[in-house]
Amino acid sequence: MSANLLLGLVIGYFVILLFVAWITGRKSNNESFFIGNRNSNWMLVAFGMIGTSLSGVTFVSVPGAVGKEGFAYFQIALGYIIGYVTIAFVLLPLYYRLNVTSIYNYLQQRLGFTSYKTGASFFVLSRTLGATARLYLVVNILQELMEKAFGDSMRIPFWLTTAIILLMILLYTFEGGVKTIVYTDTLQTTCMLAGLVICTFYILNTLGLDLGGGIRAMSDKGYTRIFFTDPNSKLFFLKQILAGAFITITMTGMDQEMMQKNISVRRLRDSQKNMLTFSLILTGVLLLFLFLGGLLHLYAESSGVAATGDKLFPAVALEHMPPVIGIVFIIALISALFPSADGAITALTSSFCIDILGIKRRADWDERKQKRVRQTVHLVFAAVFLLCVMLFKWISNPSMIGVILKVAAYTYGPLLGLFTFGLVTRRLVQDGLVPYVCIAAPVLCYLIDHFQAELLGGFQIGPELLILNGVLVFVGLLLISKPAPVGRELTAASENAL
Numbered sequence: 001m002s003a004n005l006l007l008g009l010v011i012g013y014f015v016i017l018l019f020v021a022w023i024t025g026r027k028s029n030n031e032s033f034f035i036g037n038r039n040s041n042w043m044l045v046a047f048g049m050i051g052t053s054l055s056g057v058t059f060v061s062v063p064g065a066v067g068k069e070g071f072a073y074f075q076i077a078l079g080y081i082i083g084y085v086t087i088a089f090v091l092l093p094l095y096y097r098l099n100v101t102s103i104y105n106y107l108q109q110r111l112g113f114t115s116y117k118t119g120a121s122f123f124v125l126s127r128t129l130g131a132t133a134r135l136y137l138v139v140n141i142l143q144e145l146m147e148k149a150f151g152d153s154m155r156i157p158f159w160l161t162t163a164i165i166l167l168m169i170l171l172y173t174f175e176g177g178v179k180t181i182v183y184t185d186t187l188q189t190t191c192m193l194a195g196l197v198i199c200t201f202y203i204l205n206t207l208g209l210d211l212g213g214g215i216r217a218m219s220d221k222g223y224t225r226i227f228f229t230d231p232n233s234k235l236f237f238l239k240q241i242l243a244g245a246f247i248t249i250t251m252t253g254m255d256q257e258m259m260q261k262n263i264s265v266r267r268l269r270d271s272q273k274n275m276l277t278f279s280l281i282l283t284g285v286l287l288l289f290l291f292l293g294g295l296l297h298l299y300a301e302s303s304g305v306a307a308t309g310d311k312l313f314p315a316v317a318l319e320h321m322p323p324v325i326g327i328v329f330i331i332a333l334i335s336a337l338f339p340s341a342d343g344a345i346t347a348l349t350s351s352f353c354i355d356i357l358g359i360k361r362r363a364d365w366d367e368r369k370q371k372r373v374r375q376t377v378h379l380v381f382a383a384v385f386l387l388c389v390m391l392f393k394w395i396s397n398p399s400m401i402g403v404i405l406k407v408a409a410y411t412y413g414p415l416l417g418l419f420t421f422g423l424v425t426r427r428l429v430q431d432g433l434v435p436y437v438c439i440a441a442p443v444l445c446y447l448i449d450h451f452q453a454e455l456l457g458g459f460q461i462g463p464e465l466l467i468l469n470g471v472l473v474f475v476g477l478l479l480i481s482k483p484a485p486v487g488r489e490l491t492a493a494s495e496n497a498l
Contacts, residue, residue: 009330014168020187021172021180049261049278050189050285059336063293064309070225072235077286079244084279087253088272096268102354103259110422112431118438119418120355123256124348126411131344132388133404138337139165141314162389166382169342181343188335195332196288199317202325203295218294243464250412254419257347349378410445413469414438421474427481437476445469
């Protein structure tokens, strides 16, 4: 692909995003940035969330893993459905009843101010690491493409490529925030899914297969295996389904980025329809990604492509297919990049401003002062993203989806424990001790994970490490809690939440 064409695609795509941001961001205020004035269309939110949930990691890592694990990832996807139903009928009613801007306000009302700060801090840590890991993967692919396109004529440092992309994201999210992202995510999800479908049918046609023939060819190679029945394996189906359910509950239902889009919908009923519709569409899309992964491995074997894992899809699309398919791939890849980063920076800005700085609690800060603080925080998080992407560049891993799930297990576990304790018990915690419990649990999980061969023999811990982390936090909270005194009522908000 020529350098001019590559630059033209990126610049043209960005201009479209800026135009959408200009249309949607006019007359925006802080409420527009944080929760879209609670006036988002539920169908647009449902469709746009697909792009946010999938990201560039899913786009290249899920197909790339089919060669080793078959369709095992679909076990996790089945768990996702359970998780989304739980969010729709347990967590969303809670958030709407409390009328929160940040979902971590629930922790303050139920457990205490320190618990609230702890939960918000773990979200900031987790979303920062997870989003930058996703961003690194896609930027790294784009960097390699530019190096091939420009050759020795122009060497662009990796950090500069990352900084330019982050600047692009800042420009179209700076004013509108969630109000803008609802529309840009819809556009980007459309482009990403179109690229997925086009690439799938092109490979089928090239291999001379129809859908049924493709499935049979994959089955002969063992790629279509979904369920793994060895209890000791990290791919054991019960582990994977449970892990998928809890990953969804925590990484969507207890995640400010995902929930601020849902609570930007005017009515609870529409938000629930959004969640259920989104879950069904996402399941089908993930199955298509796995199907594409099988086709990519068949194509690689027939064409002598040596690339594997995360590098397989880019290598096949850009080096072994016509230029027009390469263009489709680039557009789809960019479309996968932006939703996973723009929403994260916006959500982190929202959570830090509301939960950590407490701008809603500061009566002496008017709308203009709050806007200045919010924009400053937005810029700071862009700088933090740049530093974290460079860190992932330094510790490059062959499969970033594994890294992301591991990060989620350690950092979302405390959120799972905190929310579960608040929802299923009426006990009062010693609020000042909560941070120690939430730090100790991930440390114990790390030790168990690191020494699992010595401790557990042949049993392998996989994504269910997240559940173990949440259980440890829950037990720790029990140990530092006591029953509510007789005759003492919980706050009205907490009573409604229970």
